[in-house]
Amino acid sequence: MAAYAHPEVLVTTEWVANHLADPRVRIVESDEDRGLYTMGHVPGAVEIDWQVDLQAPLERDYIDRAAFERLCSERGISNDTTVVFYGDKNNWWACYTFWVFKLYGHPECRIMDGGRKRWELDGRTWSTERVAPPHARYTATEQDASIRALRDEVLRHQKSGRQLLDVRSPEEYRGERMHMPDYPNEGAVRGGHIPGAVNVPWVRACNDDxxxxxARDLEKLYVREVKLKRRSPTIAYCRIGERSSLTWFVLKYLLGAT
Amino acid sequence: MDTVASRVERIVGEFADLDPREKLELLVEFAAGLPPLPESHRARRAEAEGRVHECQTPVFLWPEVIDGRARLVAEVAPEAPTVKGFVAILSQAVEGRPAAEAAALDEAVIDRTGLAEVLGMLRSRGLRAILARVKRGLLAAVPPTTSAPRPAAS
Known part of the structure; x- marks a missing residue:
């Protein structure tokens, strides 16, 4: 395989630069730290924060459908808007936001390949201007349960010997540490991995920029190295969701896995 | 009078009446004002001493007391400007004040500045962990007073 399975989901920084004023396109930044967007963002981009905007305030869950509709409306996103996500560190949180948009059935989603880093390396302009698009009308679908696995489904999946992908660091996988290297513990209480899971750290899917x-390198990594079967269902997991969102994006859209 | 409490009041006042985006902008301004890590602490940073647990970003903190006066030496990764801004606020609040006064810094500052609301619950928990670490460090650095009651030898 020489090409991505769904190459249309990736856009370059050049494509984004050429669509800054396109009313059919909304550019969305999502980062670990909200200060990054504040210090400078792609001109015209709105911010969606994984914590304040996408997580339910009272339960350990994503926002509900009504809140998602409100969020899209406030960010000037309607059902037919092409939404381009980008952000810090290989687009990990951008993939997380992309995933939530797919959870609520948004059709046209893209990732700006390389995110903030590539935008910077390409010498493009940063803006600190306020972005307040006119509110849009938005109707979300029910959650797409096919891209989300809850505990019981993971258990059934595991018991039937299906593919489980642990995308955390090798040290977390082996139970030597309970958080990312260089990051402090955020509350994982037990070390180790789900029995049967293979380990491909999320970051291996990305280049330095x-x-x-x-496609060739991804295939080598997932298909040849860990023998992932693209036609067999896979559950990817990490700890809070941003790393597995990136791997989910790679497997589904770039490698064409089910 | 210049005290830790009066400095906190001034900072809270700066955040008052700002909308969420302006609060983030002000926080990023504070971040820009955090002095670079002094040469004296570079090697210790390499040993990962002073690391704060339970927050989401690599943060290195050295709460110190020199001649009874508090100071906060710190380094926060550039990819974490809001955390860096909060550490800069703490540093400004305690710098040069008596250690006991600095160690009494109230964590209500996180709510009163409105940062809890713009950063969310998980990040606020991280900020509280940073503040708790600074306070513990300052208290540990205060030499015991001679008038303190001492346990009898057994």
Whole structure:
């Protein structure tokens, strides 16, 4: 395989630069730290924060459908808007936001390959201007349960010997540490991995400039190295969701896995 | 009078009446004002001493007391400007004040500045962990007073 399975989901920084004023396009930044967007964002981009905007305030869950509709409306996103996500560190949180948009059935979603890093490396302009698009009308679908696995489904999946992908660091996988290297513990209470899971750290899907690896390299990594079967269902997991969102994006859209 | 409490009041006042985006902008301004890590602490940073647990970003903190006066030496990764801004606020609040006064810094500052609301619950928990670490460090650095009651030898 020489090409991505769904190459249309990736856009370059050049494409984004050429669509800054396109009313059919909304550019969305999502980062670990909200200060990054504040210090400078792609001109015209709105911010969606994984914590304040996408997580329910009272339960350990994503926002509900009504809140998602409100969020899209406030960000000037309607059902037919092409939404381009980008952000820090290989687009990990951008993939998380992309995933939530797919959870509520948004059709046209893209990732700006390379995110903030590539935008910077390409010498493009940063803006600190306020962005307040006119509110839009938005109707979300029910959650797409096919892209989300809850505990009981994971258990059934595991018991039937299906593919489980642990995308955390090798040290977390082996139970030597309970958080990312260089990051403090955020509350994982037990070390180790789900029995049967193979380990492919999320970051291995990305190049140093924040872009995704080529189809050939991804195939080498997931298909040849860990023998992932693309036609067999896979559950990817990490700890709070941003790393597995990126791997989910890579497997589904770049490698064409089910 | 210049005290830790009066400095906190001034900072809270700066955040008052700002909308969420302006609060983030002000926080990022504070971040820009955090002095770079002094040479004296570079090697210790390499040993990962002073690391704060339970927050989401690599943060290195050295709460110190020199001649009874508090100071906060710190380094926060550039990819974490809001955390860096909060550490800069703490540093400004305690710098040069008596250690006991600095160690009494109230965590209500996180709510009163409105940062809890713009950063969310998980990040606020991280900020509280940073503040708790600074306070513990300052208290540990205060030499015991001679008038303190001492346990009898057994």
């Amino acid at each position: 924040g872009t995704f690896k080529s």
